[in-house]
Amino acid sequence: MAVLEALGYTLSQLLQAREAPEKIIPSVLDSALPQHMLRLLQPGPKLSPGIAVEFAWCLHYIICSQVNNVLLITNGALSTLGLLLLDLAGAVQKTKDAGLELLACPVLRCLSNLLTEAAVETMGGQMQLGDERIVAALFILLQFFLHKQPSLLPEGLWLLNNLTATSPSFCTSVLSLDLIEPLLQLLPVSNVVSVLVLTVLCNVAEKGPAYCQQLWPGPLLPSLLDILAFSDTEVVDQSLELLHLLFLYRREAAQAFLKQSGLQALEKHEEAQLQERVHALREIVLHG
Numbered sequence: 001m002a003v004l005e006a007l008g009y010t011l012s013q014l015l016q017a018r019e020a021p022e023k024i025i026p027s028v029l030d031s032a033l034p035q036h037m038l039r040l041l042q043p044g045p046k047l048s049p050g051i052a053v054e055f056a057w058c059l060h061y062i063i064c065s066q067v068n069n070v071l072l073i074t075n076g077a078l079s080t081l082g083l084l085l086l087d088l089a090g091a092v093q094k095t096k097d098a099g100l101e102l103l104a105c106p107v108l109r110c111l112s113n114l115l116t117e118a119a120v121e122t123m124g125g126q127m128q129l130g131d132e133r134i135v136a137a138l139f140i141l142l143q144f145f146l147h148k149q150p151s152l153l154p155e156g157l158w159l160l161n162n163l164t165a166t167s168p169s170f171c172t173s174v175l176s177l178d179l180i181e182p183l184l185q186l187l188p189v190s191n192v193v194s195v196l197v198l199t200v201l202c203n204v205a206e207k208g209p210a211y212c213q214q215l216w217p218g219p220l221l222p223s224l225l226d227i228l229a230f231s232d233t234e235v236v237d238q239s240l241e242l243l244h245l246l247f248l249y250r251r252e253a254a255q256a257f258l259k260q261s262g263l264q265a266l267e268k269h270e271e272a273q274l275q276e277r278v279h280a281l282r283e284i285v286l287h288g
Contacts, residue, residue: 004040008054015061025067034062034072038080041107043087049103052084056106063113073114081111082129089137092144101149104141108155115162132173135163139179142186150189157186157196164203168211171204175214184223191232198227198238205245212249220246221253221260228265236269240277247284254285 011033014024028034037055040048059077063069088104111129114120138160145152163170174180183201187194201220204211227239247254263285266278 005048005050005054008040008051008058012054012057012061015058015065020061021065021067025062025065028062029068029071034059034077035075038075038077041080041084043084047087049099053103053106056103056110060106060109060113063110069114069117073117073120078111078114078120078129081107081114082134085111085141086133086137089140092140101145101152104145105152105155108141108152108159112155112159112162115159129163132170132177135160135170135173135179136177138163139177139182143182146186146189153186153189153193154196157193157200160200161196161203164200168207171207171211174200174204175211180215181219184219187223187227191230191235194227194230194232194235195238198235198242202238202242202245205242205249209249212246212253216246216250216253217256221256225257225260225262225265228262228268233273237274237277240269240274240281244277244281244284247281258285 011028014020015028017024037059040055041052041059059072063072084103084107088100088107092100138156142153142156142160145156160174164174174183180201183197186197201215205215224239224243227235230236230239243257247257263282266282269278
């Protein structure tokens with residue numbers, strides 16, 4: 001075990017070298033190493049956390065190089081990592097050991113980066129991640145990070161963003177599992193977290209009227225009104241995008257916004273950077 005862990009550490013150092021994308025990673029991908037890595041990451045009684053951490057980082061560096069991620073997807077990387085994510089979610093419910101984030105971080109990064117590959121949809125890559133259990137597991141990890149390791153919240157939210165960006169089924173899972181309110185509860189953590197939460201909600205809202213019908217009424221509009229009191233331009237900009245989508249599909253939400261002094265809240269953000277978006281939103285509110 002110790003030998004494998006040391007091998008994984010050494011390999012991870014090599015994969016971070018400047019010449020790795022041109023010289024080292026192509027050779028690794030041409031070998032049986034990727035398949036062995038994925039076997040070492042398969043959940044079960046034989047999984048060694050120390051070894052898994054080292055080889056998960058190895059996989060991360062390979063994926064970031066973008067030399068041949070299609071090969072990894074073909075070899076079942078998404079399904080293996082998805083099962084490992086489910087296993088990690090189960091583990092954090094049984095233990096208070098904060099060391100689990102050492103494995104969670106590279107696993108989340110690997111999944112997030114693989115999902116950005118153009119080939120994922122054509123290869124049915126998202127199907128490898130299975131059903132709504134992956135979304136439920138991700139939220140369990142988000143709650144764990146919130147209390148144990150808040151710095152990892154962006155990693156989990158970035159994965160949720162990539163899951164919901166193009167997939168109506170994952171957006172449906174977020175709604176059917178009643179996860180809007182838990183998402184909104186993350187808004188105060190930081191500006192980075194706020195932007196990612198709002199981006200995920202935009203992914204859901206842009207899927208159309210049926211999705212927005214489940215976003216409003218509820219806690220979303222009051223939360224967005226609170227956000228308009230923020231001074232961070234990026235957070236406010238993303239909240240304006242979400243309001244635009246919500247009003248587009250739920251006219252009643254625009255009327256409620258008007259009644260709750262939403263126009264006065266918008267006036268605070270008429271600086272040059274947000275002026276165009278603020279004016280466009282005002283037009284929707286007043287004239288539909």
